[in-house]
Amino acid sequence: MYLLKEEMMTHNKMINIVDTDIDTDSILQISNLNVYAGDHHILKNVNLRIPKNKITVLLGPSGCGKTTLLKCMNRLSDLYKELDVSGHIYIENDDILNTYKNIPSIRQKMGLLSQRPYPLPMSIYKNVAYGLKLKGIRDKNLIDYNIERHLKEVGLWDEVKDRLHNSPHSLSIGQQQRLCLARGLAVKPRIILADEPTSALDPISSKIIENLFKGLKKHYTIVLVTHVLRQAVRLADNVIFMSHGEIIEQGSPEHLFKNPQTDKLKEYMVDGN
Amino acid sequence: MNRRKIIEEKIFRILSAIATYSLIATLAFIIILIFIKGFHALSWDMVLKAPKGGYYYGGEGGVLNAIVGSLYISIGATIIATIIGVPAALYINVYLSRRKRMQNFIRYILDALWGVPSIVYGAFGFTLMLFLGMNASLLAGIITVSFLIIPIVVRTFDEVLCNIPKGLHEATLALGSTRTEMAFKIIFKQGFPGFITALLLAFGRGIGDAASVLFTAGYTDLIPIHLDEPAATLPLAIFFQLSSPIPEVRERAFAAAAILTIIILVISLTARFLSKKYSISNLK
Amino acid sequence: MLFRRIIADRVSTTWMVISISTILVLPLVIGIGLYVKAYPLLELKPFGELIGSSTWLPHEQKFGFLPFILGSLYVTLIAFCLSAPVCLLAAIFITQFSSKRFIYFMHPVIDILAGLPSVIYGVWGIIVIVPFISDYLAPLFGIKSSGYTILAGGIVLAVMCIPYILNMLIEVFNTIPSGLKEASLSLGATFWETVKHVVIKKGFPGIISAFGLGIAKAFGETMAVMMVVGNMLQTKFDLFDAGYPLPALIANNYGEMLSIPMYDSALMFAALLLFGIILLINLVFRYFIYRTKKNE
DSSP, rough: OOTTTSSSSSSOOOHHHHHOOOOOTTTEEEEEEEETTTTTTEEEEEEEETTSSSSSEEEOOOTTTTTHHHHHHTGGGGOOTTTTEEEEEEEEEEEEESOOOOOHHHHEEEEEEEEOOOOSOOHHHHHHHHHHHHHOOHHHHHHHHHHHHHHHHTOOOHHGGGGGOOOOOSSOOOHHHHHHHHHHHHTOOSSSEEESSTTSSSSHHHHHHHHHHHHTEEEEESEEEEEEEHHHHHOOOOOEETTTTTEEEEHHHHHHHHHSSSHHHHHHHHHHH | HHHHHHHHHHHHHHHHHHHHHHHHHHHHHHHHHHHHHHHHHOHHHHHHOOOOOOTTOOOOOOOOHHHHHHHHHHHHHHHHHHHHOOOHHHHOOOTTTTOOHHHHHHHHHHHHHSSSHHHHHHHHHHHOOOHHOOOSOHHHHHHHHHHHHHHHHHHHHHHHHHHHHHHHHHHHHHOOOOOIIIIIIIIIHHTHHHHHHHHHHHHHHHHOHHHHHHHHHHOSOOOOOTSOOOOOOOOHHHHHTOOOHHHHHHHHHHHHHHHHHHHHHHHHHHHHHHHHHHHHHHHO | OOOHHHHHHHHHHHHHHHHHHHHHHHHHHHHHHHHHHHEEEEHSOOOOHHOOOOEEEEEGEEEOHHHHHHHHHHHHHHHHHHHHHHHHHHHHHIIIOHHHHHHHHHHHHHHHHHHOOOHHHHHHHHIIHHHHIIIIIHHHTOOOOOOOSHHHHHHHHHHHHHHHHHHHHHHHHHHHHHHHHHHHHHHOOOOHHHHHIIIHHHHHHHHHHHHHHHHHHHOOOOHHHHHSSSSOOOOOOOOTOOOOOOOHHHHTTTTTTTTTTTHHHHHHHHHHHHHHHHHHHHHHHHHHHHHHHHOO
């Protein structure tokens, strides 16, 4: 019912052509995803499943299409008008690429954590309240309760409770990144999409974020993009290795890193870190 | 709730589209209007002859006096502005490259000067002219317009120069060149398209400006030969002749308007084309 | 050889230093030059009386600049009210809602609008805006008007200021990182909500500065306004009546300036006033821009 011109599906394939069986353990399923930017083929026929309540790591060298894949998952690819996206992405049986559904509400199923923190230009309190208010929640007690809960969830509450109405720029960059995580969690997503979330952070802040992820996977599904092999080893339940827009190998980290099947992964494991 | 959001989004998308397209429409409207009025009046006589019997009452002749006067003034002013502006821009980017505060201060002053209206430059030029004991003349016009366009030359050129990587400076100095050699041979060469853009913009501003030459260049039917003679200019030819009661004279104003518009169109499009070409070749 | 190179270095360095010093003292020289010429008038009448009085009788040496200052303010106000919303919406459309190709198309459009000389806008105003006001707009309100009005001046001025403000707004919006927009969108905001809550808020200092500099530009614009505004002394604000802005006063009377005593001094005082006001606005908002850039 809700449809905007730019957010309209690019192809007229109708909703939910269910020709792939959807298994209940995976929350997100991608089939035949192709992305072009002009003549450049960024993602080449990508098929994959993201298991529920696990940390899935998208690993690969810079420029291999990991970030583009992540942005397709919550339709931020709409922002880049030069991209031509085709294929299917199912989230709990909704094909989000070809849908008449409300795109903002689809995006609320996912929280995004980007390469460096982008606190919105408002106070710490309003940053977390932003998503709640967009959902139409006006009850102040409910908002306060949620802000406290999610700031506690990311371990930021004790650090900021006295300065909730200050600008987030007074926080350290690691704290800002956790604030962004709390802000994402406040809209009650099912999936957390994290695009190299520790690349701008110091090792200690990175460690905190990594530990948070380990705890959060009980309630959320996490898709983490990284090019750091060691981070993948530390966190992953499931590794997807990409190169040049294609999925080269996937599987559990123990399996994958002990016996890499392809030369590309072997090379990456030697040079990559 | 959701419905309100959708309607709000739609309204603002439409409004902003209307605002943008109305700009395009306004531009098209102005240019088409000037061209229709002007081409009707344009003829070889118009371009190749000076007015006869006085620019205000005499119906015959064309606007050659204004075309030549305008070209003299804007070319002369552009040359002066280049002689002063280019070394200044190079100085900011070569000699002051380690002194950020000084750089910012100079840019700040230049930006503010850019914002000073041309009528003030005109009044100042007039004061200067009286002080030096000059009459309204080609030279006074050139000097006044060059004041007006110096900030444009410096800042436009500077915008390009400040994007040249600092590594290039060090590499050139390491090869044993003096700072001057670096400034003129390397930095100037790197920024050459910016230099051309700066010249074009300055020339365009100079040729189109009326308020600065109003006091200083005077107005005459004759084609100026010496620097101390008064000179007509295109913008003033439009301004003076448009208010004439005689239709033929008004035709001359429209012809001058069309000529001026064509000049500005060519300059704007060339400058944009050059800067685009430049930005593409320097993207990586 | 080396000697020649060193000499060349010396000479050109001197040349550079001379040029840059010339430019830096230029505002001072302009200010002093105009002040010297305006001094006789300032000696005759106190500053407050000059800008506060509305009697303008040059032959009796009565110089009250209030009508001109008000005239400038009125046209600037109208121009600002008309151009600001258009600029804001167009800048949002160009930077947020449109494709790269459209932006490439818009660049030359804005360039040409900015590059057209002000007399061309004046011609357009005389041919289109003035008759439109006298034949259609004024009769609509039951008013007789010649068309040469404050409103006509304001409209022409608005069109002239749009490319200038728009360019600055586009620059402001382009510096807002796309990650910020992505963050807002991923929290479930629509495009417009993102613009409203994030883009405009983040760019707010820049937007204010662009508007401020636009006002300064409008305040000093001469030819186009003078051609359509009617140039009659007036202190009250009436859209369908003529006005007489400060720059038009200077431009209109330069011919007789030397024939009436003190008149040249009065016109130079007007120029000084204009210079002072506009330089001040420019310096304040440029400083504001500079500070916000530094903070990021």
